[in-house]
Amino acid sequence: MAEKFEFYNSLTRKVEEFVPNEPGKVSMYTCGPTVYHYAHIGNIRTYIMQDVLIKALEYAGYDVKRVMNITDVGHLASDADTGEDKMLAGAKREHKSVMEIAKFYTDAFFKDFEAVGNKKPDVIEPATNCIPEFIHMIEVLLEKGYAYLAGGNVYFDTSKLDEYYVFSSAIEKEQLEVGVRDDVEEDSNKKNKTDFVLWFTKSKFEDQALKWDSPWGVGYPGWHIECSCISMKHLGDRLDIHCGGVDNMFPHHTNEIAQSESYLGHKWCGYWFHSNHLNDRAGKMSKSKGAVLTVSVLKEKGYDPLVYRFFCLQSHYRKPLEFSFDVLDNNVAVYNKLVKRVAELKGEGAVDEAVKAEFEKKFREAVCDDLNTSMAITVLYDALKADTNDATKLSLIESFDRVLSLDLIGHAKALSEGAEVDSELLEFINAKISERAEAKKAKDFATADAIRQELLDKGVEIKDTREGVKWQLI
Numbered sequence: 001m002a003e004k005f006e007f008y009n010s011l012t013r014k015v016e017e018f019v020p021n022e023p024g025k026v027s028m029y030t031c032g033p034t035v036y037h038y039a040h041i042g043n044i045r046t047y048i049m050q051d052v053l054i055k056a057l058e059y060a061g062y063d064v065k066r067v068m069n070i071t072d073v074g075h076l077a078s079d080a081d082t083g084e085d086k087m088l089a090g091a092k093r094e095h096k097s098v099m100e101i102a103k104f105y106t107d108a109f110f111k112d113f114e115a116v117g118n119k120k121p122d123v124i125e126p127a128t129n130c131i132p133e134f135i136h137m138i139e140v141l142l143e144k145g146y147a148y149l150a151g152g153n154v155y156f157d158t159s160k161l162d163e164y165y166v167f168s169s170a171i172e173k174e175q176l177e178v179g180v181r182d183d184v185e186e187d188s189n190k191k192n193k194t195d196f197v198l199w200f201t202k203s204k205f206e207d208q209a210l211k212w213d214s215p216w217g218v219g220y221p222g223w224h225i226e227c228s229c230i231s232m233k234h235l236g237d238r239l240d241i242h243c244g245g246v247d248n249m250f251p252h253h254t255n256e257i258a259q260s261e262s263y264l265g266h267k268w269c270g271y272w273f274h275s276n277h278l279n280d281r282a283g284k285m286s287k288s289k290g291a292v293l294t295v296s297v298l299k300e301k302g303y304d305p306l307v308y309r310f311f312c313l314q315s316h317y318r319k320p321l322e323f324s325f326d327v328l329d330n331n332v333a334v335y336n337k338l339v340k341r342v343a344e345l346k347g348e349g350a351v352d353e354a355v356k357a358e359f360e361k362k363f364r365e366a367v368c369d370d371l372n373t374s375m376a377i378t379v380l381y382d383a384l385k386a387d388t389n390d391a392t393k394l395s396l397i398e399s400f401d402r403v404l405s406l407d408l409i410g411h412a413k414a415l416s417e418g419a420e421v422d423s424e425l426l427e428f429i430n431a432k433i434s435e436r437a438e439a440k441k442a443k444d445f446a447t448a449d450a451i452r453q454e455l456l457d458k459g460v461e462i463k464d465t466r467e468g469v470k471w472q473l474i
């Protein structure tokens with residue numbers, strides 16, 4: 001039986017009790033990256049908070065299935081269908097093919113995504129896999145009278161809807177209407193300013209690398225259609241939770257709802273989860289401001305990616321968060337202190353189940369209350385201070401880490417082992433690890449294996465992991 005879970009629903013603009021379509025089960029969709037460039041740490045903040053949402057739901061007893069798209073076609077420089085295709089621009093910038101760019105940045109994205117402790121989505125679907133599904137949905141929208149052909153493109157007709165600006169208050173609607181009038185490059189094919197492209201055939205770019213045959217001519221899909229189709233393909237006609245950043249609310253999510261509900265003829269998704277921006281001192285973090293600050297760059301600078309996660313968890317997902325290296329340095333100190341406290345726990349005695357249940361309840365209440373992650377961390381500190389034995393404390397930290405994913409116990413173990421190793425042995429281990437890396441690079445696997453054995457003889461076991469070579473004393 002799942003526990004009561006509440007979070008802020010952007011659609012109703014209030015904190016609501018979550019009631020899924022099927023008891024105990026959650027279908028969740030996440031807008032994935034447009035793989036034309038690196039994801040900066042602000043993008044990664046959004047995915048960390050979504051990861052916490054999933055794990056908090058699981059902690060409360062739900063079974064979550066999550067789907068993410070990879071935008072590898074159709075996303076133009078402006079979310080309102082104008083400007084250059086982002087993928088093409090990336091390919092041109094780096095003198096590579098669009099598919100090479102997509103592969104490179106998809107790999108880079110998931111490397112950073114996982115380094116901060118996020119669980120990979122159950123389904124990851126590139127848009128270019130689903131062209132027949134897009135075409136089908138557009139055909140139905142045309143048949144039902146929600147779409148029209150103009151100048152070779154297919155457009156969604158927003159005037160056919162009773163309500164288009166579903167996420168906005170009356171004042172915000174007015175502002176958005178003005179914004180749409182002012183910002184959007186004139187497209188004389190559109191009947192209404194807010195109409196958007198479902199299928200392009202008359203692209204301004206003659207060298208559009210990716211194009212497909214369709215009933216309306218050779219072309220490519222608009223950006224918004226992919227999320228509706230990919231979600232329905234894997235999660236059916238009624239979606240429980242749709243996630244994204246606040247930037248996605250308009251026009252992207254607004255357009256997703258418009259086309260999905262017109263296609264289905266009923267309500268599509270009941271709960272919308274949006275997390276706020278990461279700012280630096282100059283304002284909102286973005287890719288257009290020169291060098292992109294990524295999780296990999298943080299790692300190169302010597303920061304543990306989990307410290308970045310720790311930093312994100314201490315503020316609420318609905319508030320903008322300001323990043324600076326000073327703040328991150330403070331977080332390094334606090335995180336290391338926390339790891340040290342965990343390393344000091346001895347794990348002796350039996351777990352006191354009553355105490356454990358009491359703290360788990362407090363922790364669950366925090367994360368089930370609109371994802372109060374800073375409160376959840378406070379509960380963790382309270383558990384460390386509690387008048388109970390170390391075994392209970394360790395068991396609680398393990399339990400909380402199912403949601404927090406800060407790997408406190410793993411780091412504590414590494415710290416204790418590091419303390420047992422004298423500097424001479426440490427130097428030897430490091431030298432052997434780099435020697436082995438060289439041997440592997442030269443494809444001299446016999447030498448690499450011999451080095452592994454040499455270390456084993458000294459009681460050191462090495463393991464190749466995604467984050468590099470790790471070792472432990474055996």
Ligand SMILES: [Zn+2]
Nearest residue numbers: 031032227252
């Ligand atoms: Zn999307």
